[in-house]
Amino acid sequence: MTFRYASINVGKGSELGGVEEACGAGVRFVGADSGSNDVGPYMLANQGTMFPPENYRRDFRLLFPVTTAHRVPFVTGSAAGGGSDWGVDLFAGMVREAFAAAGLHGRMARIYAEVSPELVVEHQRAGRLRPLRDAPPYDRERILGSERIVQVLGPEPFQAVLEGGADVVIAGRASDTSIYAAMPAAAGVPWAQSYGAARIAECGAAAADPPGSGVLGFDVDEDGFTVYGFDGAGVTPASLGRQQLYEQADPFRRIEPGGVLDMEEVRYLPIGPSRVRVEGCRWEPADRYTLKLEGVEKAGYQSIALVSIADPVMLTDFDHWRREMVEAVWERTRAVYGEGVDEQVTLTVRSYGYDGTLGPLTPRPAAPPSEVLLMATAVAADPELAHAHAANFWHTAVHHPSRRWKGFVNLAWPLSPPVVDRGELYRFNVHHAMEVDDPLDTCRIEWEDL
Amino acid sequence: MSRPIATVASFRSKNAGPFTVTIDIFFDSADDYRQVRDGGQLRPETVAPRYDLDPEAVSVYFVDSVSAAKVSLPRRLPGGDPDDTDVCGGQMFVPLLSLSVEGVGRGTAHVTGT
Numbered sequence: 010m011t012f013r014y015a016s017i018n019v020g021k022g023s024e025l026g027g028v029e030e031a032c033g034a035g036v037r038f039v040g041a042d043s044g045s046n047d048v049g050p051y052m053l054a055n056q057g058t059m060f061p062p063e064n065y066r067r068d069f070r071l072l073f074p075v076t077t078a079h080r081v082p083f084v085t086g087s088a089a090g091g092g093s094d095w096g097v098d099l100f101a102g103m104v105r106e107a108f109a110a111a112g113l114h115g116r117m118a119r120i121y122a123e124v125s126p127e128l129v130v131e132h133q134r135a136g137r138l139r140p141l142r143d144a145p146p147y148d149r150e151r152i153l154g155s156e157r158i159v160q161v162l163g164p165e166p167f168q169a170v171l172e173g174g175a176d177v178v179i180a181g182r183a184s185d186t187s188i189y190a191a192m193p194a195a196a197g198v199p200w201a202q203s204y205g206a207a208r209i210a211e212c213g214a215a216a217a218d219p220p221g222s223g224v225l226g227f228d229v230d231e232d233g234f235t236v237y238g239f240d241g242a243g244v245t246p247a248s249l250g251r252q253q254l255y256e257q258a259d260p261f262r263r264i265e266p267g268g269v270l271d272m273e274e275v276r277y278l279p280i281g282p283s284r285v286r287v288e289g290c291r292w293e294p295a296d297r298y299t300l301k302l303e304g305v306e307k308a309g310y311q312s313i314a315l316v317s318i319a320d321p322v323m324l325t326d327f328d329h330w331r332r333e334m335v336e337a338v339w340e341r342t343r344a345v346y347g348e349g350v351d352e353q354v355t356l357t358v359r360s361y362g363y364d365g366t367l368g369p370l371t372p373r374p375a376a377p378p379s380e381v382l383l384m385a386t387a388v389a390a391d392p393e394l395a396h397a398h399a400a401n402f403w404h405t406a407v408h409h410p411s412r413r414w415k416g417f418v419n420l421a422w423p424l425s426p427p428v429v430d431r432g433e434l435y436r437f438n439v440h441h442a443m444e445v446d447d448p449l450d451t452c453r454i455e456w457e458d459l
Numbered sequence: 460m461s462r463p464i465a466t467v468a469s470f471r472s473k474n475a476g477p478f479t480v481t482i483d484i485f486f487d488s489a490d491d492y493r494q495v496r497d498g499g500q501l502r503p504e505t506v507a508p509r510y511d512l513d514p515e516a517v518s519v520y521f522v523d524s525v526s527a528a529k530v531s532l533p534r535r536l537p538g539g540d541p542d543d544t545d546v547c548g549g550q551m552f553v554p555l556l557s558l559s560v561e562g563v564g565r566g567t568a569h570v571t572g573t
Contacts, residue, residue, distance in 0.1 A: 046474070046476065046477050046538065047473070047474050047538065047546070047547035047548075048539070048546065048547065049538055049539020049543075049546045050477075050537075050538075050539045051539065141476075142476075142478070142479055142531075143476075143478040143479045143516075143533040143534070144478060145478065145537070247525065250522075250524055250525035250527075251483070251485070251525060251527075253522075253524075253525070254481075254483045254522060254525070254527060254529055255473065255483070256473045256474060256475050256481065257475050257481065258475040258476075258479050258481050258518065258531035259518070259520065259531070260520050260522050260527075260529050261520070261522075275524065276524070277524065303477075308540065308541050309541060311541050355541075355542065357542045359544055365544065366544055366545060366550050366553070367544070367545075367550065367551075367553055367554065368544060369511070370509070370510060370511065370553075370554045371553075371554075372553065372554065372556070372557060386541060386542065388541040388542070434541045435539075436537060436539075436540050436541070437477040437478070437537040437538065437539065437540075438537075440476055440477065440478045
């Protein structure tokens with residue numbers, strides 16, 4: 010028995026011509042992982058999507074006439090990027106628009122992944138919360154102070170709605186792989202191969218050679234799986250091997266809700282120039298079913314200001330000048346707000362062209378830089394204080410004297426007004442696994458006819 | 460003879476979740492890969508000081524099938540924190556580039572200088 014499916018990206022404005030070919034070739038579903046926590050906490054705070062909304066609308070307009078004509082389900086998880094309930098509703102609205110505009114009919118299942126802080130506290134109290142690698146402290150107070158918490162869904166909710174006849178599945182935050190592993194596993198493919206193929210599929214065409222091109226196809230069976238491209242795309246053993254390492258701390262073992270995918274013995278066997286057979290994935294079932302949690306909390310209001318320097322005289326003494334300048338900014342803010350202000354606002358000065366990207370970990374440059382952009386970020390619970398501190402940075406920096414120059418200094422600043430208020434920011438605050446009895450207990454499924 | 464690891468490999472880095480960054484080091488040749496894997500210069504104790512970390516916080520893996528090494532370590536701040544400077548960890552491999560490794564670069568075309 011071979012189970013065939015296709016993996017695509019939505020939101021990037023990718024070439025989707027391969028979907029027609031994939032549907033013609035008998036894929037059982039078309040899957041897309043829409044999510045990422047790489048872009049920061051703002052998406053889980055409902056502050057925006059990963060890609061511009063119009064990009065998703067365009068992809069849905071192209072996609073659904075094809076999948077619907079072939080009666081192939083479309084499955085996506087981590088809707089809108091963060092996978093909050095807001096993201097699911099946003100995607101669901103776009104799906105309705107696309108179906109209505111093309112006069113299509115079908116059934117949509119929405120899977121919501123948000124969990125209440127109270128439920129998490131309950132599990133913590135029962136000893137059913139376990140920190141994962143590099144997890145931050147996560148006590149009762151912090152849980153209850155969260156802005157939003159989502160479970161990272163496993164394959165079971167996807168299996169439930171696909172079995173129920175969904176033509177479109179829009180899910181909240183989901184394990185990237187579970188979106189793709191669900192249906193093959195339900196059809197009888199072992200978890201080792203279902204998850205092994207899903208590990209390659211989850212980044213869409215990122216595993217293709219060249220990366221990012223087209224639509225990838227997967228033929229999964231009980232001994233392994235074959236990866237190839239539709240519409241001219243292809244893969245190589247090297248491109249899949251590199252994908253195995255991608256954004257995963259341990260290259261061999263991947264923790265999933267129901268067990269661990271073990272890729273220590275995986276083999277990539279070329280079949281011609283653009284297809285690869287993969288064998289050797291193993292699966293260790295877990296004793297207890299766990300769902301990873303993701304969550305965000307408020308981190309204050311941020312204002313930023315930019316100042317730039319190209320004067321070689323200033324730049325020969327940059328380190329010293331910067332130290333003195335930052336101290337002068339604080340003196341000015343303290344003069345207005347008092348000494349206690351140090352506890353109420355932070356100031357971080359990133360000096361691009363010098364050490365802006367890596368800060369103190371920057372390998373020391375031998376020569377003075379030719380140009381430096383100073384970007385200061387001020388963060389405070391009070392937005393007016395954040396703004397004031399950033400403004401004090403700007404005005405102090407542009408006139409702060411250098412030891413090498415006796416007159417009145419004027420530096421450059423590129424923006425007017427010079428301070429940009431970025432509003433309220435958030436912080437990821439959890440990286441734990443929560444033990445549950447039944448993976449369908451903690452999510453919410455809603456059906457609708459399109 | 461030793462040389463910087465950057466002369467015999469390509470680097471990339473990325474978050475593995477918001478709290479961990481993982482660095483992939485793809486060697487130009489299987490020979491260089493084996494030299495570094497067996498040479499002992501790439502290990503938690505040599506990586507940790509470059510990131511101001513304890514060696515216990517650092518993991519180093521070697522992946523024979525693609526002649527690659529992987530280094531995983533905790534991020535200083537969670538990805539996208541207000542004071543974070545590299546939201547998805549894309550440049551966090553840079554402190555590793557100057558790490559000295561022994562016995563590599565034999566017969567490879569891209570070596571410059573000695």
